Amino acid sequence: MSVKLLFFAGSTREASLNKRLAKAAATQAKELGAEITFLDLKDFAMPLYCGDLEKEQGVPEPAKKLADILSVQDGVFIASPEYNSSFSPLLKNTLDWVSRIRSDTTPPRTPWHNKIYAVGSTSMGAMGGIRVIQSMVGLLTNGYQVHVIPNTVAVPKGNDVLGADGTIESPQVEAMLLGAMKALHDTAKLHAAG
Ligand SMILES: Cc1cc2nc3c(=O)[nH]c(=O)nc-3n(C[C@H](O)[C@H](O)[C@H](O)COP(=O)(O)O)c2cc1C
Numbered sequence: 001m002s003v004k005l006l007f008f009a010g011s012t013r014e015a016s017l018n019k020r021l022a023k024a025a026a027t028q029a030k031e032l033g034a035e036i037t038f039l040d041l042k043d044f045a046m047p048l049y050c051g052d053l054e055k056e057q058g059v060p061e062p063a064k065k066l067a068d069i070l071s072v073q074d075g076v077f078i079a080s081p082e083y084n085s086s087f088s089p090l091l092k093n094t095l096d097w098v099s100r101i102r103s104d105t106t107p108p109r110t111p112w113h114n115k116i117y118a119v120g121s122t123s124m125g126a127m128g129g130i131r132v133i134q135s136m137v138g139l140l141t142n143g144y145q146v147h148v149i150p151n152t153v154a155v156p157k158g159n160d161v162l163g164a165d166g167t168i169e170s171p172q173v174e175a176m177l178l179g180a181m182k183a184l185h186d187t188a189k190l191h192a193a194g
Contacts (some may be wrong), residue, residue: 002035003189006073010091012042016099017122017158018079023166025077027182049096063097067111067189075116075188082132117148118184130154153181
């Protein structure tokens with residue numbers, strides 16, 4: 001059976017470079033035989049998390065919809081913009097709302113659990129979001145207690161390297177991303193097999 005992998009970026013910007021990176025990763029994973037789902041967080045708009053809002057209205061429908069999509073995945077690739085060395089508020093808000101959906105097991109599990117993760121970032125700068133990678137790995141492993149593969153992907157000058165349709169203009173970036181996608185695919189496959 002194919003491994004199911006989800007791809008999204010922590011940016012809703014129409015011309016988002018991180019959406020391009022997520023698309024490029026999805027294209028490679030599909031070629032590796034994965035069943036891929038690419039989503040745009042602009043289709044999952046959520047209010048900024050507030051405990052009072054949650055108490056009054058519960059978890060927003062888009063978070064529940066995202067949790068349903070997550071529930072059938074074996075692995076997830078997230079491309080995050082680097083904002084002042086950290087992840088975007090959109091990404092954190094999305095992760096947080098979805099984490100408010102809990103199983104009734106002991107300990108309670110969020111929809112993020114039981115999957116393998118890979119992370120990447122790109123920007124127009126020379127560092128390519130390298131600093132947000134560390135923040136992302138820390139966030140996912142410590143905050144959400146999930147497994148992140150060690151092959152992380154930072155793409156400098158993403159505007160020169162990544163096409164809108166998921167193409168990659170640099171053989172080095174292509175090889176780096178493919179290494180990460182192989183690791184995500186194979187690790188998620190092993191994990192799913194139990
Ligand atoms: C508030 C803010 C802070 C930023 N901080 C950084 C930064 O620390 N490092 C960096 O490389 N780019 C930084 N940038 C530039 C973004 O990485 C760049 O706009 C990127 O293209 C955003 O991701 P997107 O194209 O996926 O929307 C920042 C942009 C904004 C708006």
